[in-house]
Amino acid sequence: MDSQSRPAEKPSNGDVARIFERIADVLEIQGENPYKIKAYRNAVDTLRSLDEPVWQVAEDDRLDSIPGFGDAIRAKIGDILLTGTTNLYDRVKDAVPEGVIEILNLPGIGGKTVKQLYDTLNIVSIEALEKALDEGKIAAVKGMGEKTADKIRQSIERGRRYAAGVRLNQGVDIAGNIIHNLADCPHLTQLTVAGEVRRGCDFIGVIDIVGAATDFAAALDAFTTLNQVDKIVERGDKHARCVLHSGAAVELTLSDPADFAMLLFLKTGSQAHVARVTEMAKLTKLPSDEADIYAAAGLPSIPATLRENTGEIEAAQTGKLPPLITIDDIRGDVHAHTTATDGDFSIQEMAVAAKALGYEYMAITDHSHSLAMVGGLTPDRLRAQMAEIRALGDSLGIRIFAGSEVDIKADGSLDFDDDLLAELDFVIASSHLYNNQSRDAQTKRMIKAIENPHVDLIAHPTGRIILRRDPYAVDIDALIAAAARTGTALEINAAPARLDLKDSYARRAAQAGVKIMINTDAHRIVEYDLMHYGITTAQRAWLTPADVVNTLPLAEFEAWLKR
DNA sequence: GCCGTTTTCGGCCCGACTGTTTTCAGTCG
Numbered sequence: 001m002d003s004q005s006r007p008a009e010k011p012s013n014g015d016v017a018r019i020f021e022r023i024a025d026v027l028e029i030q031g032e033n034p035y036k037i038k039a040y041r042n043a044v045d046t047l048r049s050l051d052e053p054v055w056q057v058a059e060d061d062r063l064d065s066i067p068g069f070g071d072a073i074r075a076k077i078g079d080i081l082l083t084g085t086t087n088l089y090d091r092v093k094d095a096v097p098e099g100v101i102e103i104l105n106l107p108g109i110g111g112k113t114v115k116q117l118y119d120t121l122n123i124v125s126i127e128a129l130e131k132a133l134d135e136g137k138i139a140a141v142k143g144m145g146e147k148t149a150d151k152i153r154q155s156i157e158r159g160r161r162y163a164a165g166v167r168l169n170q171g172v173d174i175a176g177n178i179i180h181n182l183a184d185c186p187h188l189t190q191l192t193v194a195g196e197v198r199r200g201c202d203f204i205g206v207i208d209i210v211g212a213a214t215d216f217a218a219a220l221d222a223f224t225t226l227n228q229v230d231k232i233v234e235r236g237d238k239h240a241r242c243v244l245h246s247g248a249a250v251e252l253t254l255s256d257p258a259d260f261a262m263l264l265f266l267k268t269g270s271q272a273h274v275a276r277v278t279e280m281a282k283l284t285k286l287p288s289d290e291a292d293i294y295a296a297a298g299l300p301s302i303p304a305t306l307r308e309n310t311g312e313i314e315a316a317q318t319g320k321l322p323p324l325i326t327i328d329d330i331r332g333d334v335h336a337h338t339t340a341t342d343g344d345f346s347i348q349e350m351a352v353a354a355k356a357l358g359y360e361y362m363a364i365t366d367h368s369h370s371l372a373m374v375g376g377l378t379p380d381r382l383r384a385q386m387a388e389i390r391a392l393g394d395s396l397g398i399r400i401f402a403g404s405e406v407d408i409k410a411d412g413s414l415d416f417d418d419d420l421l422a423e424l425d426f427v428i429a430s431s432h433l434y435n436n437q438s439r440d441a442q443t444k445r446m447i448k449a450i451e452n453p454h455v456d457l458i459a460h461p462t463g464r465i466i467l468r469r470d471p472y473a474v475d476i477d478a479l480i481a482a483a484a485r486t487g488t489a490l491e492i493n494a495a496p497a498r499l500d501l502k503d504s505y506a507r508r509a510a511q512a513g514v515k516i517m518i519n520t521d522a523h524r525i526v527e528y529d530l531m532h533y534g535i536t537t538a539q540r541a542w543l544t545p546a547d548v549v550n551t552l553p554l555a556e557f558e559a560w561l562k563r
Numbered sequence: 564g565c566c567g568t569t570t571t572c573g574g575c576c577c578g579a580c581t582g583t584t585t586t587c588a589g590t591c592g
Contacts, residue, residue: 039564372577
């Protein structure tokens with residue numbers, strides 16, 4: 001954004017967040033006060049999770065009501081809303097080459113390392129870093145060695161693997177944004193999302209959008225000249241693929257209005273699904289919607305989330321498509337945090353918001369004391385919180401379960417003793433620490449937690465953070481077998497960065513008779529809305545309401561807890 | 564940079580792990 005000009009439209013929360021993120025990155029490389037950096041990163045998180053436009057908050061003079069926005073950050077937000085930039089950003093944005101920021105964003109490499117590489121070897125890009133690695137220069141830097149060099153090499157490899165895509169929520173947002181920006185294009189009569197985003201994949205390689213157009217060239221021009229487009233990778237008569245400034249790849253494919261249903265079908269399912277259905281379909285006329293195509297193949301319509309050729313065609317042929325779970329089946333979200341640990345809202349606020357969503361019950365499940373960085377609850381603090389929840393009773397019109405997200409210790413024992421666990425209504429066990437054990441050790445450790453009779457649910461069982469961290473080494477089938485044996489539920493964590501269990505694992509778990517819970521792990525009220533990502537993953541896992549414990553009415557859910 | 568029943572300065576961000584050290588720095592959750 002040009003620093004001199006007034007922004008044409010109001011900067012979005014994401015625009016403001018990006019500026020603060022860059023400020024934080026540069027300050028980190030410059031070795032600034034870590035608390036200052038943290039303050040900017042906090043502001044980034046706050047902006048991205050705000051459920052209304054920051055310009056609206058500013059216009060209403062309510063910025064000072066947002067925790068973490070002090071004098072300095074409020075003033076900078078004001079500058080950015082007015083001019084599109086702020087002095088500090090202008091000063092720092094060119095202080096460090098772009099490639100250095102890219103290195104900082106590689107998992108496993110922090111500000112200190114980046115600065116040292118920049119200062120001592122003038123490494124300003126990932127390519128330069130790789131060259132220095134190959135020449136043995138990195139291992140020779142003071143304070144580094146062969147193992148550090150290896151770690152950096154792995155980081156680059158992982159970063160490259162992760163760079164080629166976006167998370168589902170990002171795919172949904174980007175597609176929505178592009179469709180919105182092309183809504184006024186007179187050459188397009190229809191426009192909708194297809195491909196991996198429509199199928200609800202956890203990881204999106206290419207964001208596919210399909211359109212019906214009256215003038216292909218003009219419609220593609222409108223697409224390729226959008227503000228967010230960085231470069232055009234490919235352009236044909238009826239399609240164009242672009243890379244956006246954000247790095248995401250987007251492809252727009254067009255057809256005549258009459259062929260749109262076929263295009264949508266072709267661009268939605270996996271290649272194998274589309275190929276098989278196409279071969280089966282005996283079309284005698286142009287399909288007016290996708291149902292016509294499936295009907296011509298002698299099949300009922302197959303939901304987009306199932307179109308992977310993993311048995312859905314056979315199921316459709318034999319009338320055995322599962323009655324997939326929908327968001328309306330969910331009766332409670334039983335994984336939520338409060339200000340007692342790393343959440344942003346009180347017990348009451350979280351409960352009232354859950355009630356407003358129509359839930360019959362919810363659970364407060366703050367972290368346990370081993371997770372020191374978030375101020376995990378000590379036994380005394382947990383008992384105090386439990387008393388607070390019990391005192392609330394049914395006064396808020398929603399059943400609040402007193403729970404805990406207990407950390408699993410290195411040896412598989414839990415962070416609270418059995419007496420305390422027995423006092424709780426609901427116990428989640430999850431692993432945030434000690435995750436780099438061998439596959440065997442990690443599997444044994446997780447199974448030990450599953451076997452604890454107080455544990456109702458294992459949250460985010462593989463620990464992956466999509467595009468950031470691989471799942472830890474664990475024998476998932478052994479965990480599934482243990483959960484089936486003990487009656488312990490496994491979670492589909494709906495946070496789009498997790499979606500853990502992933503679809504294929506959740507499907508195997510359900511087939512083995514394991515009960516699933518779908519939870520948002522909300523740290524803020526707005527995060528309750530992430531439930532639909534968990535539902536999409538559950539659909540991809542072929543789950544029905546009967547597979548998912550938190551579809552049960554309150555009384556039955558309580559009975560399940562006492563199983 | 565934020566925050567305040569410790570209120571305009573001085574805490575805040577703790578503990579484990581790793582790799583390079585031989586007493587500690589960097590990174591992460």
